[in-house]
Amino acid sequence: MNGTFTYSNPTRLHFGPASLDKLGEELCHYGPSVLLTYGKQSIKKSGLYDKIVAILQAAGKQITEDPGVMPNPTVEKLAEGAQRARDCKADLILAVGGGSVCDYAKAVSVAAWCTDDPWEKYYIRMAPVDNPIIPVGCVLTMAGTGSEMNGGSVITNHAIKRKIGRVFDDLVFPRFSILNPELTLTLPRYQMVAGCFDIMSHILEQYLSGTDDNTSDYMAEGLMRSLITASRVAARNSQDYEARSNIMWTATWALNTLISKGKTTDWMVHMMGQSVGAYTDATHGMTLAAVSLPYYRFILPLGLAKFKRFAQAVWGVNAEGKSDEEIALEGLDCMCAWMQEIGLVLSLRELGATEEMLDGIAEGTFLLRGGYKPDLTTAEVRSILQQSL
């Protein structure tokens, strides 16, 4: 392991079919005013909304509703939620939904009592949080982002075509998260598999970097193997609880800061995917799926030893009689076959991107320096996007 680091994660998790029973206990720690934040319609359709309201009422809470959080939450919706949180003097923001609702709740948490423009302060300038925040709790209905146990919060500003992720510190992490895999059984297949690729991508962004022997990489390999097995089962049988529970648990550990410890990280697939999202509003996991293979084929020669290890340790590629490059490329072929098998989108065009958008998407892609190609250029990003089209 390299580097000096601190590991801490303040989120308390309640996992399993009976985990919603813990919500009442959690609510005791907060004052009476709860901002209940959720998406468009899934929690009403599934009956979860009624259960949550009953638990809040039994705990004597005053509920202010903040519905309609969209996938890829916008800066305009953030302003609306911050106003609502101020008006009701929220003691807790309860986010019920997927990563978008959870990310949005964190954004409202820091924005409600911010005296500047929160987008400009927290997403453009990335200033430290110096105003009071409102605690966030989460009941998760979709597995993928890891937002339930991290400080990430991604907000989209369509006016300037930027989708920007901010990672807040421990204070803004959800205080608690309730993870009942049964709640994910109602997900449309498209969202379920997009979530699976989001998990895979989070792991790869942290795994495909560095050359040292690092415990974090062994953890990453275990998570990927579990995810691949579970996603195959879930894609075949949408009601398989065991598969969904493994997917939910890998999602949380893929991005709760653990497996990046002692490592540099890449995150260029996410930077490209987010810029695609700013132009197309496409489903996050699908934007990552569309750009991953062209990007990884491009950087493979620079991280050959790790790509070879990925092929053998994660995909079980037989090395006999093959060059390192052949082994590494076969690993990516296996990943491609898995992506096709579970039904991921492998082309940006299918997500609404056009040739005319590619310059703007490339310009809007932040260049990060922790991966195997630290000197990646905007022109190279443009070429990877072209191959992803």
Ligand code: NZQ
């Ligand atoms: O709005 P409703 O009706 O609830 O429908 C949602 C939404 O349309 C639906 N859904 C969620 N749970 C469901 C369900 N439908 C049926 N049954 C259920 N149980 O699924 C759709 C997508 O939900 P969303 O929350 O947008 O998906 P996801 O969890 O993938 O979140 C995506 C957002 O998270 C950000 C992404 O950029 C994107 O904005 N990310 C957050 C990260 C973090 N906090 O660290 C990291 C990620 O890399 C990612 O960038």
Ligand code: ZN
């Ligand atoms: Zn992601």
